[in-house]
Amino acid sequence: MAERTGPELTGEVALVTGAGRGFGRAIAERLASEGAAVALMSRSRGELDTVVDAIASAGGRAVAVTGDVTKADAVSAAVEAAEAALGPLTLFVNNAGVPGPFGPLWTVDPEDWWRSQEVHIRAPMLFLNRILPGMVERDRGRIIVVSAVASRMVAANLSAYCTGKIAQNRLVEEAAAELADTAVKIFAIDPGFVFTQLARDTMESPDAQKWLGGMVDRLREKEGEEPADLARCAQRCVDLASGRYDALSGRYMELPDDIDAWRAEALEEATS
Template identity: 70%
Template structure:
């Protein structure tokens, strides 16, 4: 059945890129997966791939910034698949790009709704059930930008560092409940979002170095390897082996076993 046999996962932004890779990996390990995104057509394709491999998937159109939309999707997912054991908050946007005094404040704030409001709404909808059952896990797909100061990328950097703090706060509040929360950097892959960034006139104007890196990656098959690595990282965290690391942010090169040993050694020394 796989290590997630009998469990139900909900993955946002599951229609493409990292979200799709994560959803397919979780399904491959036995999880029944609710697929959320704005485009139902994309989700149907992902669901078809999962079903063709013997898995179970439920595609659900959802606006992750809208409370009613999230609550309806969560209800539909639980009616169709069962109580949700794992939430993977993956939806994101890269822009707007440019100096704070030039970007559209409304567009900048819209990005924060996706980076910060969405995981808050998902956790608000799902954590009560997880806490009541004494088990559950949440993985927020953050970014290395969460620990960077990148001029002309303020919306993304601000949203991701705030996302990591929401994870840390939630973990502190969930201590002793059996529910764990993590944030991860997914790595670097040329996804559709990367293409949209590369083709953005504002990104070309203000983030030339990043655009050049994306352009180079667009034709490099090796640039797709982090899709599988990210999906594996989510699976590792979903396995329960690393629950003691709840509240932390990790990047793909981080050794979770070493981090777990370090934590255990620190606690033993107290």
């Protein structure tokens, strides 16, 4: 990889989904602060325009693209718009997510449950299918899937979310195996915890209050806390986007994980 000058991600072109607020916004703004040109995607144009303005005010470059991440035509149109405005994508952050539905499998609406899987599984698959051909052809690119600690938990009455996040991690592992002979890398991360709108939606859901009372109580306790994990998560994305941790492609990682130690171990194994 050529040596960089200036900000860490100068010359990179990123697309971030769910970028209008919360973790998605923090990631997009941090990538832009490090020199990446960033396309922001969600269904709400108003939120995206606010983030675009904030990035521009800080001296960065960003565009807004709207669409439903579960629809193939919308995904293709978003990628085309992003690349027309900024150039070929070199980074993709799959951040869009939904918290519910909540409750036992025999009480939730199967259609609601399946719509959750469309956001968590179909959406990243659509983006990978659309973006990877160009990245593989150029032999350059990095992808970060924002998973969750729920991916390694069995949490009663939270099956839609846990199943979707487990599947995301396996999708990353499969993609990494298929990309092994290329310079394209992919990672899954837990972003940490911040009281975002998604957390508020969960806390205010009658079904969550009924079936996940303990979790709702913990969310109430977290409301108003300093959102330190926003910055930590955004920095983790910058680190992975930089190329320094390419040896960890396919891995799922959480904020407390010592990825420098993991990298050293992976490099040692590769040369032994």
